[in-house]
Amino acid sequence: MCETKNFYFWILQILGLLGILVLCLWLALRPGSPHFTITNFSVPAVNDSNTSDHGIIQYQLDIKNPNKDSGIYYDDILLIFYHGVNIVGNNTIPSFTEEKNRSHQVLNHFDVDNPFWAALRSAILNATAELRVDLSTKVRYKTWLIKSRHHGLHKEGNIPIGKDGKISNNKKKVKLRDASK
Numbered sequence: 001m002c003e004t005k006n007f008y009f010w011i012l013q014i015l016g017l018l019g020i021l022v023l024c025l026w027l028a029l030r031p032g033s034p035h036f037t038i039t040n041f042s043v044p045a046v047n048d049s050n051t052s053d054h055g056i057i058q059y060q061l062d063i064k065n066p067n068k069d070s071g072i073y074y075d076d077i078l079l080i081f082y083h084g085v086n087i088v089g090n091n092t093i094p095s096f097t098e099e100k101n102r103s104h105q106v107l108n109h110f111d112v113d114n115p116f117w118a119a120l121r122s123a124i125l126n127a128t129a130e131l132r133v134d135l136s137t138k139v140r141y142k143t144w145l146i147k148s149r150h151h152g153l154h155k156e157g158n159i160p161i162g163k164d165g166k167i168s169n170n171k172k173k174v175k176l177r178d179a180s181k
Helices: 002-029 116-125
Strands: 035-042 055-064 070-074 077-083 086-093 096-098 103-112 129-143 151-161 173-175
Touching: 035 151, 055 077, 055 086, 055 116, 077 116, 086 103, 086 116, 096 103, 103 116, 116 129, 151 173
Parallel strands: none
Antiparallel strands: 035 055, 035 173, 055 103, 070 096, 070 129, 077 086, 077 129, 129 151
């Protein structure tokens, strides 16, 4: 009877140690979420008095994979820019792969049509403009030849725009954070 208890206790200890080992491996290899940052944002023709009824907004999106052991497969990335509740423009970035511990830069632009351009231009000239950017995509992580399931990402950020048509408040970039639910 005593030998049976010792045997079960020994098996229980081994299972406990294996559980702790699996937990440590999972914590060490669990991939982190990519970082998205808007840089080089500008509205080029905002101070032009001969401006037409539409404008152009240019931006650069920096995407960084912080994982040392995992590559990331991105589905199409949808960016939507809002001024107040109005959508002033959107872009779709085609799917791509980012290797481990690398970054990816996307230079892009979109047209802002009337009537949103007039309201946005007026707000920029009064130094009160702020755009909200909304990013949505799905990613899959690849760690040691194993692909994960799709993980949905929803990020957002506010871009304050100064009178010069660039990011204001002495910021050079805007990090996109997890969207509130």
